Amino acid sequence: MKEKQLTSDFQVRLFTRMVLIRTFEEKIVALCRESYQLPGMQILANGQEAVATGVVSALEPDDIIVSNHRSHGHLLARGADLNSLMAEIMAKADGVNHGKAGTLHLSVPEINAPMTSTVVGAGPPLAVGAAFAQQYQALNGVTVVFFGDGAAAEGSVHEAMNLSGIWKLPILFVCENNGWAGAQRFEEHSAARQIHKRAQGYDMPGQSVDGNDVEAVYHLSLELLEHCRSGKGPAFMETMTYRMRGHGEQDHQHYVNPEELEAWALKCPIIRYRRALLNAGILDKNKIQRIEQDAEARVAAAVAFGDASPYPESDTAMTDVFVQAFNS
Amino acid sequence: MSQKTFGNAINDALSTAMDMDDTVFIAGEGVGVSIHHDPNMPTYGLLDKFGRRRVKDTPVSEAAIAGLAVGASCMGLRPVVEIMFFPFITLASDMLVNHAGKLRYMSGGKSSFPLTVRVKAGVGFGAGSQHSHNLEAWIAHSPGLKIVWPSTVEDAKGLLLSAIFDPDPVIVVEDMMLYRMKGECPDADIRTPLGKARVAAPGTDCTVIAYGLALYTAMKAIEPLIEKGISCEVIDLRSLVPLDKTCILESVRKTGRLVVVHEANRFCGFGAELAAMVAEEAFYDLKGPVKRVGAPQIPVPVASSLEKVFIPGPEDVVRAVLETMGK
Numbered sequence A: 001m002k003e004k005q006l007t008s009d010f011q012v013r014l015f016t017r018m019v020l021i022r023t024f025e026e027k028i029v030a031l032c033r034e035s036y037q038l039p040g041m042q043i044l045a046n047g048q049e050a051v052a053t054g055v056v057s058a059l060e061p062d063d064i065i066v067s068n069h070r071s072h073g074h075l076l077a078r079g080a081d082l083n084s085l086m087a088e089i090m091a092k093a094d095g096v097n098h099g100k101a102g103t104l105h106l107s108v109p110e111i112n113a114p115m116t117s118t119v120v121g122a123g124p125p126l127a128v129g130a131a132f133a134q135q136y137q138a139l140n141g142v143t144v145v146f147f148g149d150g151a152a153a154e155g156s157v158h159e160a161m162n163l164s165g166i167w168k169l170p171i172l173f174v175c176e177n178n179g180w181a182g183a184q185r186f187e188e189h190s191a192a193r194q195i196h197k198r199a200q201g202y203d204m205p206g207q208s209v210d211g212n213d214v215e216a217v218y219h220l221s222l223e224l225l226e227h228c229r230s231g232k233g234p235a236f237m238e239t240m241t242y243r244m245r246g247h248g249e250q251d252h253q254h255y256v257n258p259e260e261l262e263a264w265a266l267k268c269p270i271i272r273y274r275r276a277l278l279n280a281g282i283l284d285k286n287k288i289q290r291i292e293q294d295a296e297a298r299v300a301a302a303v304a305f306g307d308a309s310p311y312p313e314s315d316t317a318m319t320d321v322f323v324q325a326f327n328s
Numbered sequence B: 001m002s003q004k005t006f007g008n009a010i011n012d013a014l015s016t017a018m019d020m021d022d023t024v025f026i027a028g029e030g031v032g033v034s035i036h037h038d039p040n041m042p043t044y045g046l047l048d049k050f051g052r053r054r055v056k057d058t059p060v061s062e063a064a065i066a067g068l069a070v071g072a073s074c075m076g077l078r079p080v081v082e083i084m085f086f087p088f089i090t091l092a093s094d095m096l097v098n099h100a101g102k103l104r105y106m107s108g109g110k111s112s113f114p115l116t117v118r119v120k121a122g123v124g125f126g127a128g129s130q131h132s133h134n135l136e137a138w139i140a141h142s143p144g145l146k147i148v149w150p151s152t153v154e155d156a157k158g159l160l161l162s163a164i165f166d167p168d169p170v171i172v173v174e175d176m177m178l179y180r181m182k183g184e185c186p187d188a189d190i191r192t193p194l195g196k197a198r199v200a201a202p203g204t205d206c207t208v209i210a211y212g213l214a215l216y217t218a219m220k221a222i223e224p225l226i227e228k229g230i231s232c233e234v235i236d237l238r239s240l241v242p243l244d245k246t247c248i249l250e251s252v253r254k255t256g257r258l259v260v261v262h263e264a265n266r267f268c269g270f271g272a273e274l275a276a277m278v279a280e281e282a283f284y285d286l287k288g289p290v291k292r293v294g295a296p297q298i299p300v301p302v303a304s305s306l307e308k309v310f311i312p313g314p315e316d317v318v319r320a321v322l323e324t325m326g327k
Helices: A008-033 A049-056 A072-077 A082-089 A123-136 A155-167 A195-202 A214-229 A258-266 A269-279 A285-308 A314-318 B006-020 B046-050 B062-074 B086-100 B136-140 B153-164 B214-220 B222-227 B245-255 B270-281 B304-310 B314-324
Strands: A064-067 A143-148 A171-177 A206-210 A235-240 B002-005 B024-028 B055-057 B078-083 B116-121 B146-148 B170-175 B182-185 B198-201 B206-210 B232-236 B239-241 B258-265 B291-295
Touching (some): A008 A049, A008 A072, A008 A285, A049 A072, A049 A143, A049 A171, A064 A072, A072 A082, A082 A285, A123 A155, A123 A171, A155 A171, A155 A195, A155 B062, A171 A195, A195 A206, A214 A269, A269 A285, B002 B006, B006 B078, B006 B153, B006 B182, B024 B062, B062 B078, B062 B116, B086 B136, B086 B170, B116 B153, B136 B146, B136 B239, B146 B153, B153 B170, B198 B245, B206 B214, B206 B245, B214 B222, B214 B232, B214 B314, B232 B245, B258 B270, B258 B314, B270 B291
Parallel strands (some): A143 A171, A206 A235, B024 B055, B116 B170, B146 B170, B258 B291
Antiparallel strands (some): B146 B239, B198 B232
């Protein structure tokens, strides 16, 4: 059972996790900028670290997460191995999915993240299935599905909310409202100003939280997960945050007002939490420096691991389609 | 062995699988309480027998039904979900094509999806185009999905049981026009292997491949052809993916001719794949052009006089065989 009263050790862990996620993704930004060959679309969640960290830190080991194209933070918070995650992002043989997933489709069954979908809005129906399996087998776990405000426009999300509401499935819907769907502002793509209010229509509690406040996200996650665990059915959390980078590193956000980006940069969840922990005397500058250096070292080691790993042998392109291969 | 209808055989398979294995559950629109209160319907009586935990009536939400199957199978269950009419698989296709078929591959073989989708299909009951449209070529074209299509009562049970206990996603197509057809069917747990075709009628002059209801169209063409001195070997394909190339090629190498019959649109239909495969692998054994018998490239019309234009009949098969024989 998770503590509602946070210990200073736990607070330091929250901070450390956010720093690791940020460092990891900043390294990807750097690799994209260098002449480095990073394949595919690198879609990052800079600025959204408090959601990944706050929600995932509230989970129990048996809980399942279903992530999306912006998955690095969710998976790192859940404890994914840094080396094989980075190697997969580099599409290497030692990657967690042996070069078949890349940055967008990372799935890591060993940390209970067996499905990731980049089809916008497809996660919630998958979560229905996972949560149904938990309910059917009387397991204690909850399924948490992350999706964006853009995905909330997909019919599949509504179907999933309705079915889970009828069957009282243990799902926590986490809508990361980061203000953008591609190049469309939230106001341009959503008739409703508050997505969490849709929860009422599907007979589940829906609440909104400051998505850049890691402790607030953690506390609301605990409360809503408790609802899901108690057999009362699904719950919905809308985290208000901001997409600091574009839809892929090739997207230079020409459609974004720079002042808006600057304003959100000041609300950075990591800077904000660092200040709070400094003020509370839980961290000092030396400790922070050690945390940052440790993150840098771990990420550097992951890149070295990825660099050293070969690209997958071409004949492995034909494997893993079916459990038993056949020729057709 | 006993006499069963095709619908009863499917029911028997579902019941057998659920008796054997608690991870098997069924879900779909009206799989428990159906608008059709008919003992020949595949899920009739299963709610009474297995209860609401294992027989799940769903809202009208094909994406959620298919998502349920994908997510639950990934967690180790064996879902058997129903799509009420074949054209509605378009609503479930993201979950099937992009998820059931791809997530195993993208996971590097770490996640598996042992799900079954039963799809009710068929042309011939005047329901019109949005309730009648055979899309097997779409499924077969999507990597990671298997698709089978029984034509006999025994295979209706045997293929479904094989599909349910297969480790990969399988789409099982049921011709609704066959639900009331009677035939012999063992009472035991029987498995028709996926990827094994069946010679439904031996012959020497021309191979005719069909599946589902179209098999009977092909069989009806045999007699008039025998009267003309032509012996056809009819192959019941049973499984489109995996495809039994060996059976097809052996037959074509013997007869030197091929006619493919299905009720789906001929243009870009599954018959095109069979024709191309045979042209690639047995070209020098062919004595005449490969012929395809299928529907014209139109939506399915309602009036029976128009529907007959759509559905290929035995006379179309006879004509195609005569053409490839040069007669």
